[in-house]
Ligand SMILES: NC(=O)c1ccc[n+]([C@@H]2O[C@H](COP(=O)([O-])OP(=O)(O)OC[C@H]3O[C@@H](n4cnc5c(N)ncnc54)[C@H](O)[C@@H]3O)[C@@H](O)[C@H]2O)c1
């Protein structure tokens with residue numbers, strides 16, 4: 001088996017490359033290249049490991065013909081076009097916790113640096129000024145910290161601030177009262193926070209709701225003498241308004257680790273009194289970088305080698321334990337989706353996936369994704385399990401998942417039903433020995449078969465002599481039958497034949513098969 005190839009395109013702890021190699025991947029480290037250069041060689045890789053410098057745009061993804069997974073060694077994925085990645089079937093994963101403590105500590109360091117003006121005092125002291133009377137700081141003890149965003153990092157900041165004997169007021173629409181009590185913070189609305197905070201620290205992602213959350217208007221609502229810290233994302237604070245308020249003295253200090261435009265080689269804020277900044281260093285500690293590098297490499301290799309999905313932002317997670325159990329179900333589901341996609345006609349926009357027996361114990365999302373991938377691959381190119389649910393949603397397909405508790409005849413069963421203009425059409429399958437996908441029913445007729453390679457599906461009137469005639473026709477045309485499966489609704493009623501063939505059936509033979517007496521439908525199938 002060829003080894004999956006991974007490209008590390010941003011500066012990353014060397015442990016990442018080591019883990020990739022140990023887990024059976026080939027790895028190249030090529031950093032600091034332009035998007036045009038990256039586009040030239042990205043097509044060779046199955047995996048792309050990044051931090052915040054590589055921008056994974058639609059154009060890069062278009063060139064990344066073999067790409068299966070993008071791994072972000074860190075939290076923010078705003079440098080990745082997730083929609084384009086999903087549409088292309090590329091899994092996007094991050095490491096949501098590896099640098100949280102480090103970033104929270106950076107925010108606390110910024111709070112302390114602002115309170116005691118450490119950067120300016122340091123600079124002037126080293127210039128030989130000994131400016132003892134120029135600086136008068138504030139204590140943080142007893143002050144109110146306004147926390148905007150109380151997720152992973154925000155809650156660590158809160159716990160450290162409480163340790164510094166600050167009061168913490170938090171604004172986060174997803175913060176429950178119970179969680180606020182557990183964190184020891186006071187839940188507030190944004191206006192209350194702005195009015196009351198002596199220090200404000202931001203810990204939200206950049207979204208349409210949070211962009212410019214500290215707008216000119218909101219900054220004007222803050223207490224005179226407020227100090228502001230942003231170690232989350234540029235774009236959360238109006239930088240021009242911040243500069244004016246620092247100059248007027250309304251804002252007593254501001255510390256930014258992140259800027260609306262990065263890298264920020266110039267900014268109107270540079271040189272403004274009481275403004276300090278760092279070049280997006282929130283996650284830059286040895287500990288955090290080792291954490292995220294190890295984690296991203298483990299996750300990506302797990303996906304590329306075993307199909308395990310952890311911390312993905314565009315597909316449901318699938319643990320390394322679940323992956324081997326689900327793999328045969330995914331193969332079965334893909335085949336059932338493919339069968340129904342080849343046999344049913346009309347608008348296949350209503351689909352239900354039902355599971356019972358052992359299958360009902362499993363995570364259904366990957367099973368449904370596999371059904372959709374099998375169904376849609378006959379209608380759209382480059383569809384896979386990652387992009388199939390997105391494509392189905394985009395097309396407005398009504399997808400239902402039904403889990404039955406009942407015990408059926410089979411120890412495990414997956415059924416796929418599509419609503420067609422002729423009514424519901426359903427196919428079902430099971431796993432033999434928990435491993436081998438096996439069809440057990442087509443459109444209400446019990447029939448057992450492997451769905452593999454070239455097959456021929458025939459519906460005919462159940463009458464003596466038909467099997468001989470179809471066998472002769474194929475034999476006369478040099479087409480070897482591999483397996484032969486039969487089912488019927490009732491004696492003398494509608495019968496189904498499912499043949500596996502060693503080669504694709506030529507058009508002319510298909511026509512002759514259609515002309516055999518009693519034949520209603522003939523359809524070549526491929527799996
Ligand atoms: N400076 C750095 O180097 C650095 C390092 C790590 C993370 N970050 C950034 O820090 C941010 C926070 O990371 P995290 O791990 O805590 O994320 P998280 O998802 O755990 O927490 C984000 C919180 O923001 C809240 N939120 C969302 N919309 C909001 C709104 N409109 N108003 C108020 N709160 C809102 C969410 O409910 C959530 O609780 C992210 O943007 C991340 O990219 C920066």
Ligand SMILES: O=C(O)[C@H](O)COP(=O)(O)O
Nearest residue numbers: 051052053074075076283
């Ligand atoms: O979202 C993150 O994890 C941080 O912004 C860290 O970014 P970096 O990996 O480029 O330091």
